[in-house]
Amino acid sequence: MNIMLACCAGMSTNLVVSKMEEAAKAQGKVYKIWAVDQTKIEAELGNFDVLLLGPQVRHMLRRVTKILDGQVPVDVIDSVSYGRCDGAAVLEQAEKLVNKK
């Protein structure tokens, strides 16, 4: 599964990415997880199975949902899990989004 995170400059989401990778490894899962700047979302279309937005860019959800056009699930990362860099929780959120589809 390919999980992409997006925020402004992709820096703060990168902190979450490393925690998610740790959590995935601990659970024995092989996922590709990475973070990009919000301007790169369109360029990455097709590369990810689920998109998670940092809560600080949640005002983009409506526009991004339109861009993704129902092809890929997208949601805003739960803000407390995000702030606490709770990799396992964010990973679970991503898995739930994919499975719901």
Next chain:
Amino acid sequence: MFSKKFEDTLMIIAEKVDENKYLNSVKDSFTVFMPFVIAGSFAVLLNSVLCSPKTGLAQWIPWLSNLSVAFTAMNFATLGIMSIPVIFLIAMNLAKHDKNPEYITGVVAVASYCSVIPEVVTITVDSVTGKAAGIPSAALGAQGLFVGMLLTIVIVRLFSKLTKINAIKIKMPPSVPVGITTSFNTLIPIMVTLVTASVAGALFHLATGVYINEFVYQVLQAPLEIVFQSPAGILAIVIFSQLFWFLGIHGGLVISPIRNPLMAVAIAANIAAAANGQVPDQAVTYGFWMNFVVAGGAGMIFSLILAIFMFSKREDHRMIAKLGLGPAIFNISEPVVFGLPLVLNPTFAIPFIFNSGIACAIALFFTKIGFMPCNIVDVPFGVPLILGAFIGHGWQGTIVQIISIAVAVVTWIPFVLMANKEAEKEVMKKAAEAEEV
């Protein structure tokens, strides 16, 4: 304190700004162009550290001063002609949004812009004034940004409309490759667009006696620059940005379509002033914002972390402060903003919203009294505290940054103590409830 209605209004503003394709294209274009602005300003730094016979290595190795032209050229190639790549990028981004051919639209916009700016410059040689072929630097550089943005929007709209008219499309047999068909089918719209732009530019010049880029600079960009650089203007912008952060929305990102062009203008003006032997006087640049407005994360989060380490009795807050310390040194505030959380948290609302404004005022004060110079080297996002201030604003910058961080620690402390009390009350309440049971 913050009504739901107020919250909704801000959210709608953030969404509208994000969904507006013009603002979005401007924002994305400046995100792409930002590294060039920083590279251009580093050319100035290299020039002074290497080639200057007064301050650089050239004191000991005089030959190095020969390289000065190289760094001047690098600065010209990035900041000196920034209007051209920015116009190209905005046009491309708009075309992408409208699903039109991106590169052609970019070139059309650049060509249209070049057709309305002067192709002659007035020069004086040996006290004789005459005209010569050339493009004035004002038209290519930062002074052309706003006219460039506006013109690009108009031109791209026109070009996009024209490309969608079927009647002016040239028919091609199906065996002709798509690329060729596209290029032929854009030929007529290109011609019409360029004729419109150049004729409109000429008519404007005939009617008013000034070129449109000079006019837009005078009536729009120059006043905006003045407001942006004024203490009242920039403080209003900083606080507006923090209001978004209070909702947990990236305030800097929301205001970036208007903020980033004006910051690019400011650094370019500072560099130009320094090159002409004047004192740079545009305080508010990207480096200024990074070093003195969002030092340690928007809302002065590094200072909050220090205040928590010193005075907080709450284990949950101390845990988040530890987690957020590393990122905060790099001006990343999100772990604390969302983890503590500061979002919609009434206890910390006042310092969270106003601390960046206070820090900004402190830095402006030290600039005004002449202690801290206006920067000519911009600092990118991600350079740690202290070092960033030193690169951008010298040792004076480091001192001012430490002062503003210290002041912010002091303003955070009462609220950290308040949070302690609240937690105590909570514990007592729970204990009382437990006794009742």
